[in-house]
Structure formats: structure tokens, C-alpha cells
Amino acid sequence: MSKRNLSIRVPILARVEGEGAMDLDIRDGAIEKLQLRIYEPPRFFEKFLEGRAYHEIPDVVARICGICPVAYQVSAVNAIESAFNMDPGPWVKAMRRLIYLGEWIESHALHIHLLALPDFFGYQSGIAMAKDHPAEVRRGLKLQNLGNEIMRCIGARSVHPVSIKVGGLHKAPDDAKLARLLRALEEALPEALEMCDWLASIPLPDDQQTFNCTALKAANYAVEDGILVSSTGLNLKPEQYDQHFTEFHQPQSTALWSHMDGEAYLVGPLARMNLTAQTMPAISQPVMHKFAHRFPSNNMFDSMLARGIEIVFAMQEAISILQGYSRPQHSFIESTPQESQGQGWSEAPRGLLWHHYELDRQGIVRKARLVPPTSQNQARIEQDLHRSLLNFGLDNSDDDIRLHCEKVIRNYDPCISCATHFLKLNTVRR
Amino acid sequence: MYGSETGFLARESLPELFSLLHVQGFDIVAPQIQDGSILYQVITGAEQLPSGWQDQQQPGSYRLTQTESPLNFSWANGPQALKPWLFAPREVIWRAEKQPDGRLQFCEPDAPDRKLAVLGVRSCDLAALKLQDAHFLNNRYHDPYYAARRKGLLIIAVNCSHPADTCFCVSTGDGPHAEQGFDLCLTELENGFLISSGSETGNDLYEKLPLTKATEKQLHNQLQQKLSASKQQRALPQIPVKQLLSERRDHPRWDDIAERCLACGNCTQVCPTCFCHKEGDLASLDASTSEHLREWDSCFSEGHGYMAGHQARPEIKDRYQQWMIHKLSSWHDQYGRSGCTGCGRCTTWCPAAIDFVEEVNLICGDES
Amino acid sequence: MTRAAPKPQCDSHPYLPMEAEVVEFTAESPSIFTLRLKLTDEQQNQLYSFQPGQFNMLYLHGVGEVAISIVSDPQDERLIDHTIRAVGRVTKGLQQLKPGDRLGLRGPYGRGWPMQECKGQDVIIVTGGLGCAPVVAVINYILMRRKKFGKLTIIQGVKHSDDLIWRERYDYWNTLPDTQVLIAADHGGAVWPFHHGRVTDLFSKSIVDPANAFAMLCGPEGLMQAASTGLIDLGLQPERVYLSMERNMQCAVGHCGHCQYGKDFICKDGPVFSYPEISDRLGVQGV
């Protein structure tokens, strides 16, 4: 290996959500500095939540992130319902799962086609890629739109939907719209399967590494709730989260970082597939079986196929919820605020999202703490960048090194908007 | 003459009316309970009619409750009834297509040809229909879309038995019982309906229905119902409102209204006689085709008084005056009567709870 | 007053425009332009006729429709002129049209100026603001048939001297026999050759005989109100004072309700009204 010196600055990372940069310094053929620098300014959401009534929280937290608002809303209502000791029942849970599946489909399809794939085919953008691969990109946009359509049916719109409330939904969705949605999903399912075949055929860097995984687990693939499991053997309820996970502040970043028992860890589609694929009904079906052997995977680049498989799962799951749909008497149960505290979580498209609230007698928030997936993945991303770049070889051209690093980062589908909206409230105070 | 006879249709026989209408190709629009209110929607059978529902209406407030009663129509009008079915809230009135050589082609959409039978139309809305006809049909220009829908319309009126506290049709001379303008008219009694016809089509249906002759007792009940429904709390003043309102533009009460009025336009949207609409274009991204739409507008909106660089009615007060003076004064000159048929919707559905009748009385009353 | 507006041609579907072609585009000033249009359908073209003071609805593809007065002469070859001020969305879009471009046109609509009634009479025309199109049609009409009318005074008022367009045209008209042009500016500037002040100051200078004159007014409502009373004070009969009114207009056929001016719909009862028809509302805030 030559003793080269190199300095690469990527001031604006393209095709990621939010504002991040990457700095790489190589001195004497060794990596001196390599970091994903998150500079998007903090938005202080936890502060805004203080003083708001419990019923306002879903509308506030949604606005942390336009790409996964449902994840925020569901984690929040899970936490508050746990604080108020409420069980909104199976219908409500099914509806939340349904709108959440819509968000997975939308977010994953968007990431695959518009953010990640252009890297592998050598385009600047998904739009540019559409000129040469019109069928594939249009199919992707169609699936993305179907995800949006699920969200529109249940929540009126796909960005900051308006139907989720503590105790249930503001209103049961319209039967006729659900019937149309069901038909559309059934018709499009074969296209999602084709997409998976196509994704599986794309040659990926073989980049084996070892890392910790963390995900929620449930009898049927965890989405809107579950029990936390990890490759290190954890098995936790939301209220135990704090005992194992800690956040800290890195100077280059406006986001907080997180460690699990002092180590970096991965959350998100690959972590979910690695830990809980056997709970996914889709994976055991003949059409999908061919993908099963790829998981658990030590190649971070398999995240893309994991997303594709989750799209198929989400569509099948949505179809089965819709097939069993019946209109309930009431779309929510009344809540009785009480002085309390509660934790809740769910699997955002990018991974675990944990919320904690302290509420007073009227249900006004006294304190809020939220830990988003991208903060959790940050330490892992930097770890990966180092290992992956060494695997790749520091002798490659500047452009290739730069592109490879960006590929690695984008592979996590980091959502920087999310990452920076959080503050650690139990840090130093005068 | 139609309507000289009155027959009785037992409640169990109401499905017969539905079958007759279906055979003649009508879709049936009837009241339905939705989201805490009574809306008119297409239904397929008499069993879908709500029963036992009653309404409580106050300025800015509407609540429904269900009772054990078998009655299907023991409530007063909800937010909208007939108007949206004829004067569509939003429709494409023509389309412009740009050819590759730059030429423009203007195409009209197919005229609606649906046959609709509306069940449950109240007398105030029949009066309003007459006014909308005068505006859209008997004007120098004919509205082709309104005309086509009007042609396919069959009206089954139901006499009001339970006016709301906000109703004042008696004082405008438009209710509570329907006198004309329907094909069939029903009066709901405990066990069924007294029916009379008001048109040839109505007569034809009347002949085919399994009716018994109305008894003295039933006719007496009908009269009693009319008398009790005529006792309404609210009334428009029986004074020359037409002149007084336009003369009293400086009355201090207008300022008081303007403090409360939200200029949201709800009153104009629920009013069965309001006809204002605006037009606009919805073009495709590649600029080839453009749909020319019209949609309901309101004299409370900015665009209504907008002129190049100038606003004719900038203040909420100006807009409220336009609404009320048009309705109760200008309308006389335009269409020979007031534009208000006493349905009370503008009062119930006002989010600011402004009481239309009370305000008229205050502005035109003698105490100022 | 029973001057009914004539029906337009495209009557079967009152909202559907006809296709028209831009034959000529003339820039009158940076914001004022004249579009000379021709209906592309020969038959429609033959049938089209109008009176001074009537207007068309012009449609810009994908953008919208606006009411614009017709300024050409009714007897002219089948070309229809519109002088337009680019103020907003549609009119600024129309300003970008070039000869050969197509647009939509429906009309003519409304009740025009009382041209029959004022044959053989003196006429005084008062306009305010930037080039008031509706009266240009009248001026052209009278000048084309000069012998059929008596004396003509044209009074134009502007806020600022820079606002005056068609200066040469005014100068030219002023040289014609029995024709007088008077111009006033609120703010004239040092080299302004005309009157400093209000148009109403100029009435006494007019050559017309108030007892036998018709007045035609167009401009801001305040100006028209002041001018009406001024002219009546001068001795004109109120029913011979005519005003062209303006309100927002969407459909032009009396359906959309936007152009209501008290009891009247400006599109079909106007835009031209005699003073007694509207004196109860003139200048009243909010009407």
C-alpha cells in the first residue's frame, strides 16, 4: 500500500434525508479522520413538547420527520397509552399497523429507487436513472405511491397524517376507499416480487464485517410494537431501555450518539432481518424462499434487499389486514389523563424509535425524551466507514473512495432530520 | 288536477315506492346519518332510512339523538339537501386542448343524464329550488349542467313535523308544509305516510302505489301536525326589510356583527339559494390540456370583490352587508321575492353562532 | 330604461369559448397593449357583431378568463381589438402573446353605450386613470361618423403626468373640428402643459351644450361620482349621464354572482348604466 495523503470533503451529502457532510483525511496511507458530520441545526422538539397536552403530541412529533411521521406518532401514542394504562384493542392496533406498513413501503421504495440505486448504476439521481431504466423506476414510484395511498386512506395524507390519536383513530377509514386500496395492492404485489428478484440480481460489494444488531420482535414481524432483542442476547421491554442504552454528544455533530452496553449497534431493516426473519410470514413462502439464505447477513449492503423483502412483506400484511377489515363501533377509546410516565417504541423504517414522557395530572407533558434510529446508527456508520474503506482499499481513486464512502452512508438510509431533533435532557444542567 | 286526492301508504309498504322508482331508472337520494349530522346520499332500500333520530339546533350548534320512535323524518333540515345535487360544488364546464400546431379546441363534457329521485325534500328547499331555477334556467342564459340535472330530478317532499329552533319558514311564507313544486308529497304519521301528488310523474307513481284512502282521523292528524309545526320561535320582522336594510348601512349593529363574523362563508355555502361561484383552470403539467372548472364561491371570500389591484369589499363588515342585503333586499329586485326561505341553516351552521334573524330584527327594529 | 343587451352568438353553451387568433399585437406602453383578434371559424366570424361598450371574455390557455372591452369599430372588417392593461395573472399572460397565437373568446356581452340615443347630440367623455378602453370605442365610433354627432369634449384625468398614454392621439383629436381634448393631472410636474388638478375643474371649459349633451364616464368610482354630480350641476340631465361600472367577473352571463352591484349584475344589466339607475349606490362603501 502506498503512503498516500488524501483529504476528501463532501460538504453536502446528496440523496440522504437532511443535512450531513462527510470528512475523510488519509495520512501516510492510514485513515486519520473519517466521519459522517451532521450539521443540520437542532430543532429542540423535546423542549416544544413540554407544556403541551397529551392529545397534541401526535401532531407535534410527526413534524420531527416528514419521511417517517407515523413512526413518531405510533411510538408516542404507545408511550402515552402505557402511561395512562390504556389498551385500545385489536382493531386500533391493526389500523396503526396498516398505516405504518404504508410508511415502510413508501420510505423503502423511495430509498431504493431515488436514493440508493443510482449509486449502483452510476447515475446522479433516480430521475436520471429513469431515462435508461424507465420500467424499473416507474415501478418503484408506483410502489412508493401505493405506500402513500395506504397512508392517505387511513390518515388523510402521507406526510404528517392526521388520524392517529391517543386511544385510537379520530375516525374509521372509508370502506369504499379501503376496497379500492385492497384491489390496488393485490394487483401490484407481483410487481413487488419482480422488484425483489431484480434487487437480488444486482452485484454488491462483498463487504463482510461483524456488528451488533438490535430490533423489536413480535409473533408476526414487529412493526408497530414488540419486545427488544439483540444479537448480544438482550430481551427488553420499553421501560428497560435506559438500563442498556446511553446517549452522548460528539462535538462534530448536532445529533446525539447512542451505545448499547457501551458498543455501537445497528438498527433498521438488516438488523430486523438478521434477528427476526423467521417471524416474517413472507420469507417462508416459495416465491421468497430463494432470498432466505442471504440472512442473517454480515454484508451491510444486503440492507437493500432487506428493504425490498420488507416491501413485499408489508404489502402482503396490508392485504391480509384489509381482507379482514370490519368497521368498528368506535374508532377510539376515551383517555383519562393521570400523573404518570410512560415509554413506548416501534420499528420506524430506519429502525427502533423510543419515546419517554412524563405527564402531569391534566395530561400535560412535563418532560419528553426521544431516541431516533439515526442517532442509534451513527456510531455503527462510522465504524462501518472505517472497516469498509479498508476493505475497499485506500489505493483507489479519489472519486471511487468518495463514492464508496457515500454508498456506505446511504446504505443506512440515514435520516438526519430525525437525528437532530433530539436533545438529551438528563445531561448537565446548572 | 294533481293533489286533489290523499292516500295512505303504510310504513311497511315504503319499499314499494323504492321499487317503483328503481324500475323507472331512478337512483334514490335520501337522508342518512353521517358524522353526527343528516346528509343526503344515494341509498338502495327503504330499510336504510334512519329512524327515531331527532335534532337540536341552535345558533352555531347541531346535535342528533336517537329515540325509540319509528319515525324516519322527525327532524328538520341538516346542512345541505337539494342544492349540491343540481348546482354541483365543483365541476368541469369545459376543457381546452392545445393541438401540436398551437390551435385550441374547446370541448364540453357530456351533460349529466342521471335520473335522481330525492326523498325528504322540505318546503323551504322547494321554495329555494324555485329561486335557483329562476337564476340558472329562466335567466337570459341557460346553465346546461343545472338544466340537465334538473331534468332528471324527481322530488318527493316530506312535510316538516319537527321544525328546529332555528327555523322561520312560516314568517317567509315557505313552510312548514309543501304546497307545490314536488312530484309526490308525504306527511309522516305514526304508522305510515299520507301521500299526494303534484305532477304527472307523481300521479303515475301515486296510481301504482298500494294506497288506502286517507281516513278523517289521519287528515285531522295532518292538520294538527301543520299547526304545531307552524309555531316557530323565530320570525323575520313583518316590516319593509328590503328598504330598511339598505338604508341602514350605518347602523352600529353591523360593527358588532363584524367583530364576531369569521368571514368563513359557511352561511353562504349552506344557504339553499346562494348561487355564487368562481371559475378557474386546472392544466396538465405539459400544458396540452386544461380543465375549466367552476366551484362554489362566497361573497365572504377575497376573490369575490377582487378587481385588478383593488378590493370592493375589504372589511368583514362590507362582506356581511353584501350577504344580508343581497339576500333580503337586492333579491326582491332580481327575482321578485326575498332570497331567504327561512330554513335557518345560516344560523345553525355559523361557527360564530351569529343569529341571522336576530340581527335582522336588531338592524331593522325600531329601537335604534 | 329598457336598453336590453343583445344576445351573443355562442349561445347554445353560454360558457364555451370560440377559438380566436392574434392578428396583431401592439404595445401601447410598457403595461398597455392592444390585441387584434380574429375568430378562426369563418362562420362564427361572419355572425359576430357587437356595439361600443360591450365586452368579450378572453381566455388564456391553462390560465383563465378576463372581461375585456371591445375597442374596434363595429363596422370594421371582422377584426376585434382589445386594449388591455397588464395588471395580474391573466392580463400579464395575455401580454406575452404573439401574432398567430390562439386564445379563447366568447361574447359580446353586456349593455353598451347609448349610441342610438345620442345621435345628433353633443357628447362629453370623461375618463380617469390609465387609458380607459371602453370609451376609446366610443371616441373612435363618433370620429368615424363625425357628422352624425354634435360637439365632442374628451376629458382625461390622470394621477401623474407619466400615466398619460396616447399623447399623440389626444393631440391629433384636439385638431379635429368640433372636437376638444382637455387633460388634467393631479401631479403634473414642471413641464406639464395641461391642467393641474381635478377633471371636474375642466367642465366649465367644455364646448358642449349641457342642455343637449350626453356624458359618458369611465374610471375610478370616486371620479365618476364626482364627475356625475359636476356634470348635472352644469346642466346635463341626469338620465343622460352614463357610467361604465366594474366588479369582479367570472362568467359574464349573470350566473356567478361576482359582478353584483346592488341589485344589478354588471355583466348583463351593465356595464354601462345611466346615472339614475345607480345613483343610490354610487360611492357607497362595500356595495
Added chain:
Amino acid sequence: MSDKPRIAVHKFSSCDGCQLAFLNMGEDLINLAEQVEIIHFAEAGPVAEDALVDIAFIEGSVVTAHDQQRIKQIRNNSQYLITIGACATSGGIQALKNLAADAADWPAQIYGQPQYIDSLDQSGAVSDYVKVDFELWGCPINSAQVVELVNSLLRGVSPIDHQDKVCLTCKQEQIVCTLITQGKPCLGPVTRNGCGALCPSFGRDCFGCYGPAENSNTIGLANRFAGLGLLPDEIQRRFKLVHASASENQRIIARDLTQDLAQDLAQESSDE
């Protein structure tokens, strides 16, 4: 070089939701790319922050000193500058910070090394710093708004500024009023339409995410809320969410409602 209009989409402090109005357009995204040349749109791929463009869309509010410089630079580089969404147009939800007395201390309270945090005391609307040619309201905006806007710009005409109230949409769509039938504190009567009356169509009261409408009588509505039984604090919170900085909402937020209500009550009892 093509003569298509050159566009840029810039991000400031935001949730990225308004950019999704582009990315969620589906087929229209590809159609749009045929009509315009996308020069800078980091989330979609192209990065050329300092390029000259015809139209710059701005998402997000201005919250750092660096943001201030950046927005000025973008203004200089763009013929038209258009804000998309609440954050850019009125300061958005971040502007809740402007209302907190101790906001300047927040970074220190929160970050281990606050000296690395560049954050102004205020979350500003873009128009606080540079001239804005047109504003698209909404939190978030939707694709239909973008398509309509682009349509106007491609034709060289000014876009339509929709500013009627949500109520008009409700009635056109035959959505039942939540205020009248449920006594809910709906902001529809003072909120711009454009969303399609989504909240009332889902049985809940509008919370004003499209911002104040033209002629918004927020005081009249706040009084009505008091009549419906809301306490002063609840009334103020209604107006203090997505567009807290808008002047119409400030009329309610910046007022001592407890005082006002007490006066009103005194007034009422003396009237009797």
C-alpha cells in the same frame, strides 16, 4: 444547454416533508423533470448549491448565522425565490422557540459541548431575511400545490395565492362541521384552504397547519372558543402550534386572555 427553466430545491431547518411533495409526485416527477432542469436538489441527487437558477424553492426556516448568509446567496443566484411550507414561510413549528423566554440557554442545557452548536435565538421565516416572490403555505405542502405553481411559472404568469378558508372546502365536500356538531375548537374558519379539509374529513378539528387565511378574525374565533368552554391556556395553545409566529396568531398568543376574559365577564354582568 437547454432553455428549460433551471430549478433548485434548498433545505434549511425542517423535517424534509415539503420536499416530499416533489419526491412523492409519482409519474409527475418524471414529467416535471422533462419540463425543467433540476440543478440542485440534494435529497434527489443533484448538488450545485451556488448555481444560478430561474426558480429556487426553499424548505425550512433560518436558524443559524450560516443559514442567514446562505439564504442571501441563494436570493442573489435566483430569479424567483419561492418558499415551500410553514417553516420557510412563517418560521414553522421551530418558531415555538421564539416564544420561549429561555431559548438562548437551550443548547447549553442540552449539549455536552454547546460551543459547537450554531443556533440563533430565533427561527426565522425566509422573508425575515430576503425578498420572497411567492409563498406556498402548508405543513406539509402537497404535490397538487407544486404542480399548480409550476404550471403558472412555466406559462409566465403569477401563481394563484389561495387564501380562502378551510370551511369553504368542508362545505363543498359535504364534510360535517366539527365545531357545530361536536363543539370542537376548529381553526378552519381562520385557516387557508389547500389541504382539502383533511382534518374535518377525519372527524377532527383543523389545527391550522396551512396558516392564517385572508381576513382571519382570530380574536372572534378565540372568543367563540371561550364560549365553547375552553380555558385561556387551551385557547392559546390552539393558535400556538405550526404557525405560532404568524401575526394573526400572535394576536391571541401575545395577549393576556385571563385578563381579557375577566373583563368580558365583568362587562357581561354589568350589562345585565
